[in-house]
Amino acid sequence: MKKSHSRLLKGLAALLFTSVVHSASGCVADFGGGAGRRSAELADLEKLWSTIRTHPEFSQVDQGSLQNNRVAMLIRNYKSGAGYDQVKGFYEHELVGQGWRLVEEKRLSDWGRDKGGRSLTFSKGEYRLTMEYAGDNSGGQWDYSISLSKEFGSSP
Numbered sequence: 001m002k003k004s005h006s007r008l009l010k011g012l013a014a015l016l017f018t019s020v021v022h023s024a025s026g027c028v029a030d031f032g033g034g035a036g037r038r039s040a041e042l043a044d045l046e047k048l049w050s051t052i053r054t055h056p057e058f059s060q061v062d063q064g065s066l067q068n069n070r071v072a073m074l075i076r077n078y079k080s081g082a083g084y085d086q087v088k089g090f091y092e093h094e095l096v097g098q099g100w101r102l103v104e105e106k107r108l109s110d111w112g113r114d115k116g117g118r119s120l121t122f123s124k125g126e127y128r129l130t131m132e133y134a135g136d137n138s139g140g141q142w143d144y145s146i147s148l149s150k151e152f153g154s155s156p
Helices: 005-023 040-049 083-095
Strands: 026-028 060-068 072-080 101-110 113-124 129-135 144-151
Touching: 040 060, 040 072, 040 144, 083 101, 083 113, 083 129
Parallel strands: none
Antiparallel strands: 026 060, 060 072, 072 144, 101 113, 113 129, 129 144
16 A cells, blocks of 8 residues: 555545544444445535536546545546656646635655655635645555545644
8 A cells, every 4th residue: 555545545544544433423434435334525525526527538547435423535546647747737627717725735654765756736715625646556456546535623
């Protein structure tokens, strides 16, 4: 498993654990694309996701969702032969045209090895969209991972 994907899953697992331990409210996670219980927040994210075009060379291989009392998140993983610069340009045009702004671009490593992995994060109001590129010759199950999230702030 790629380190960046592993970090994301570990982070989501930590959010789940924290929510269960520190809150009586339920936490819902669905990493297999199953039905699961959907909240208004996840439905809101699904509606927003439907307004964002998927890169034409992407083929979805996996999806998941998470919600606790601090965050709701949708995740989609894709295989694609499209290069990073092409995909970056597509999403910059697509998202900036809808009022999103690019807030961060950074390099990612795979267990300390630089394989060209990158991360782009866009924001629009209370929403964040992060696209991760696994890098050249990563050999993983996905090439690009996109997450759309909405944070609710800190709980008391």
